[in-house]
Amino acid sequence: MSSTPDNFEPRIVAFLCNWCSYTGADLAGISRMNYPANVRAIRLMCSGSVKPFFIMSALHKGADGVLIGGCHIGDCHYQTGNHLTKKRIPITRELLGALGIDPRRVRLEWISAAEGQEFAEVIHEFVKELKALGPNPLAGGDHAH
Amino acid sequence: MLTEIRKHCADLLTRKQVAAVYGLRERDGHTAPYLFTRAEDLDGLTVGTKVPVTFTLRPAKKNIISAFQEKCPGQKIAVLVRGCDERGLYEVAKRGQIQVADLAIIGYACDADQARACHCPRPHPQNLKFGEKVQGPSNEAFIAKIVNMSVAEREAFWRAQFSKCIKCYGCRNSCPVCICKECWMENDAFSPTGWLPPDFPMFHFVHFYHLSDSCIECGACVDACPMDIPLNLIRKVLSKKVQEELFYTAGQDPEEKPPLASREEAKERLEKGI
Amino acid sequence: MNYENVLTTCPYCGAGCNFYLQIMDGELVGVLPCKDHPVSQGKLCIKGWTANEFVTSPERLTKPLIKRDGKFVEASWDEALDAVAAKFKATRENHGPDALAVLASAKITNEENYALMKFTRAVLGTNNIDHCARL
Structure with missing residues (x-):
């Protein structure tokens, strides 16, 4: 982790909720906002359908960071989907930390459909943070499969 | 304590207050769970060992007590429990497999030595009938080992520990709370069949996370591990986080809902004073 | 209702681990490790943990099968043993x-x-x- 190559570009897997965060990311694009091209967005119907196993899987398969984007609390299209997310992510981060995987690699953000600017800022920040953290030591796993 | 327990159970059976007493029996120097239906058999009844009475039957994926209740619905069964047995029973009841109303739960306390051997923070059941409550050892001191490590040290520690794993599934099979019909630990996406040791930390992550809000800290997984992986280090870290973050302790009340599977906000739980 | 545990030795390898077979009303319902056994000390490998499953497995062979015209056909033990003995003899004589x-x-x-x-x-x-x- 200490030997971070200068040209290290972190790969971020972003699980975005269809109703808010994905549309927010879309807005950032339509509004031609600049943000680093390190994000691979995966659209899900709700941030509540992001199982912690997906986050672990993304990290294991080589993502340097995982972003979970959902609607603000109270705005969930399915009423309470993001309440589940809100409870899961801190537990997931605690588990990752205890296992020796930096929990700062997992980030939960509430981004509404109108917050394109917010989305761009989050990506800027996250990329900066991940560059400081360096490449994910789990990348590639122990076995190729 | 044992004589009193035997007498109490004999009374229950002879007065036909219960159809059976489920507890531990010692025979030929070995202790195993047994269903006592006749008072005269109670001479073999024993307590105070590390043998659990709640566990899951496999491949049926059914708790042992729920199997009893399916065989004779509505009949009262007395169950002799330690603190951990009772908590395990409550966790399974929350998930709908056990009808607590049909059970006569008879609890007995573990002594300080047993509590220390199991790193058990609550070595007594709520339905305490026999024995004296003792204070269990502190979890804080136990998890300090992992808490005081840096992230990189923890990774090195767990890589070394999990590299010993032989994927026997003992941690899951011995767990009183693991009753899922479809187990993510068997999912090839996380730990392909035929690979040993399983990839760090996928296989274990699944089990740790899935038990984070239901682990009752009985230590059965650690006892069952042939490679002595200290799984309870992580489980206790998670239990603490679940208490701090979601104001929830597993195994307390069979009417409660597991927080990670319910849509109730943590704040609401705190306001309700649960 | 009847439920008891019968201590037995694992049928798989030579290590000699012991475990209980759980019997409920005459039916084999599971395996339980034996914590106080000196060899296995309550620990089992995956073979021991699943040692009850093959007993009642529907895939278990209960009769000898002999391959005739590319297909396995049920046979009696006498037929099967005769077939094995004949093949052994022929192989030994020829090779x-x-x-x-x-x-x-x-x-x-x-x-x-x-x-x-x-x-x-x-x-x-x-x-x-x-x-x-x-x-």
């Missing part, structure tokens, strides 16, 4: 005894393994005998 080899098993007893060793060396006339637990 010599070292064309035969025997793999013994941990799922049978020491005495049966001894008999198998004698059969291999004295009857078949070859030293080609091995065992799955020869770790």
Whole structure:
């Protein structure tokens, strides 16, 4: 982790909720906002359908960071989907930390459909943070499969 | 304590207050769970060992007590429990497999030595009938080992520990709370069949996370591990986080809902004073 | 209702782990490790943990099968043993005894393994005998 190559570009897997965060990311694009091209967005119907196993899987398969984007609390299209997310992510981060995987690699953000600017800022920040953290030591796993 | 327990159970059976007493029996120097239906058999009844009475039957994926209740619905069964047995029973009841109303739960306390051997923070059941409550050892001191490590040290520690794993599934099979019909630990996406040791930390992550809000800290997984992986280090870290973050302790009340599977906000739980 | 645990030795390898077989109303319902057994100390490998499953498995062979015209057909034990003996004899006559080899098993007893060793060396006339637990 200490030997971070200068040209290290972190790969971020972003699980975005269809109703808010994905549309927010879309807005950032339509509004031609600049943000680093390190994000691979995966659209899900709700941030509540992001199982912690997906986050672990993304990290294991080589993502340097995982972003979970959902609607603000109270705005969930399915009423309470993001309440589940809100409870899961801190537990997931605690588990990752205890296992020796930096929990700062997992980030939960509430981004509404109108917050394109917010989305761009989050990506800027996250990329900066991940560059400081360096490449994910789990990348590639122990076995190729 | 044992004589009193035997007498109490004999009374229950002879007065036909219960159809059976489920507890531990010692025979030929070995202790195993047994269903006592006749008072005269109670001479073999024993307590105070590390043998659990709640566990899951496999491949049926059914708790042992729920199997009893399916065989004779509505009949009262007395169950002799330690603190951990009772908590395990409550966790399974929350998930709908056990009808607590049909059970006569008879609890007995573990002594300080047993509590220390199991790193058990609550070595007594709520339905305490026999024995004296003792204070269990502190979890804080136990998890300090992992808490005081840096992230990189923890990774090195767990890589070394999990590299010993032989994927026997003992941690899951011995767990009183693991009753899922479809187990993510068997999912090839996380730990392909035929690979040993399983990839760090996928296989274990699944089990740790899935038990984070239901682990009752009985230590059965650690006892069952042939490679002595200290799984309870992580489980206790998670239990603490679940208490701090979601104001929830597993195994307390069979009417409660597991927080990670319910849509109730943590704040609401705190306001309700649960 | 009846529920008890019967202590037994794992049928798989030569380590000699013990566990309980759980019997409910005469039916085998599961395996339970034996914490106070000196060999296994309440620990089992995946084979021990699932040792109850093959007993009632629908895939378990209950009758000998002989391949006829590319298909397995049910046969009596006499027919099956005659077929094996005839093939052994023919192979030995045509290619010599070292064309035969025997793999013994941990799922049978020491005495049966001894008999198998004698059969291999004295009857078949070859030293080609091995065992799955020869770790």
